[in-house]
Amino acid sequence: MHGILKMKSYSFAALLFLFWVFLSGHLTPLLLGFGVVSVALAVFLSKRMNVIDHESYPLHLSSQLPAFFVYIFKEIIKANIDVVKRILQWQGSTISPQLVDIPVQQTSDLGRVIYANAITLTPGTVSIELSQETITIHALTEEAAQELAAGNMAKEVSNRVLVE
Amino acid sequence: MMIDILSWVCLFAGGLLGIIGGIGIHRFPDFYSRLHAAGITDTLCAMLILFGLGLQAGFTLAAFKLALIFVFLFFTSPTASHALANAALHSGLKPKLDMDGRGVRS
Amino acid sequence: MFIAVSVAILITMGLALARALTGPTTYDRIAAVNMFGTKTVLLIAVLAFLSGSTDLLDIALVYALINFIGVVAALKLVTQKNFHSSEENRREVE
Numbered sequence: 284m285h286g287i288l289k290m291k292s293y294s295f296a297a298l299l300f301l302f303w304v305f306l307s308g309h310l311t312p313l314l315l316g317f318g319v320v321s322v323a324l325a326v327f328l329s330k331r332m333n334v335i336d337h338e339s340y341p342l343h344l345s346s347q348l349p350a351f352f353v354y355i356f357k358e359i360i361k362a363n364i365d366v367v368k369r370i371l372q373w374q375g376s377t378i379s380p381q382l383v384d385i386p387v388q389q390t391s392d393l394g395r396v397i398y399a400n401a402i403t404l405t406p407g408t409v410s411i412e413l414s415q416e417t418i419t420i421h422a423l424t425e426e427a428a429q430e431l432a433a434g435n436m437a438k439e440v441s442n443r444v445l446v447e
Numbered sequence: 448m449m450i451d452i453l454s455w456v457c458l459f460a461g462g463l464l465g466i467i468g469g470i471g472i473h474r475f476p477d478f479y480s481r482l483h484a485a486g487i488t489d490t491l492c493a494m495l496i497l498f499g500l501g502l503q504a505g506f507t508l509a510a511f512k513l514a515l516i517f518v519f520l521f522f523t524s525p526t527a528s529h530a531l532a533n534a535a536l537h538s539g540l541k542p543k544l545d546m547d548g549r550g551v552r553s
Numbered sequence: 554m555f556i557a558v559s560v561a562i563l564i565t566m567g568l569a570l571a572r573a574l575t576g577p578t579t580y581d582r583i584a585a586v587n588m589f590g591t592k593t594v595l596l597i598a599v600l601a602f603l604s605g606s607t608d609l610l611d612i613a614l615v616y617a618l619i620n621f622i623g624v625v626a627a628l629k630l631v632t633q634k635n636f637h638s639s640e641e642n643r644r645e646v647e
Binding site: 305306308359360363366367370371378379380381382399400401403404405406407408409410411412413421423425 | 464467468470471474475477479480482483484486487490491494508511512521522524525526528529532533536542543544545
Binding site: 455458459461462463465466468469470472473478481482485488489492493496497500503504507508509512513515516519520523524526527530531534535537538540 | 585
């Protein structure tokens, strides 16, 4: 248990240092030294705050994650076009706002949060309340609410994000 | 040259989406539906502008930083939207709803 | 060409600012300020390319983070009217 934590701290430090080098872009000894000091401080503070745990190290994410990102980008673009159309249709009311409860199949906290974030990322639906079994969403239109209730996105999240 | 044209198309589409989202937050009737219009400017508009700038930058540190900005926005903007909607609902702000729909609560 | 894009972003920022000034509820104002902040990040990024000094991108990066934390902090202040958490309140009472 202690050994795993140590290993995680070291890999965290290596990752942070890589991050520093990419952000600064300078390789002089002085700036690299500043980087070492900052990384040491950041790792010390993270250990003190107990935030180096399995959630900040999502090694249990699925290898199909890129496919999930492609799917979510497609959904974002589709939803954007829909909302833009509704904004630009000037006469009459083009929206039919809904408040709907959607069941959640994801068992882990991380899975539920990723699902709720995916819902919020697509314009037209915003997750308002997240509980153990349901997500309350506000949908701009009835179609958006129905599409979400059909559960395609839930399937994508449970198949492609987490290794159960 | 092709990359230049693609980059300009992305940048202009992003700017246009921003203005449309700005119109949206004035056109929609209540807070919750305005959140969706603000969502446009947070997602596709920001993505297109950052992608267009990334095409201008090529494979440099600047492109890496743009990707990082993109990742931060990608993670923080839904969280902020959710926090706003959740806080508004709990403070008792009632959304205007289309009442004859399916599964609607007051 | 970059100038046209930054003008478009500035128009959006103006619209967001108008909503922040007129918005009937406090949450409208905070949402508008959040949108204003996102646009500021994009504007700084475009200005970095306009002026050719890509060091400005670091500022955009930091602004993206500060904007998020600022919005969440403002929201917490508005909803709870104070900055100490409810656990701390309970401990004080007990």
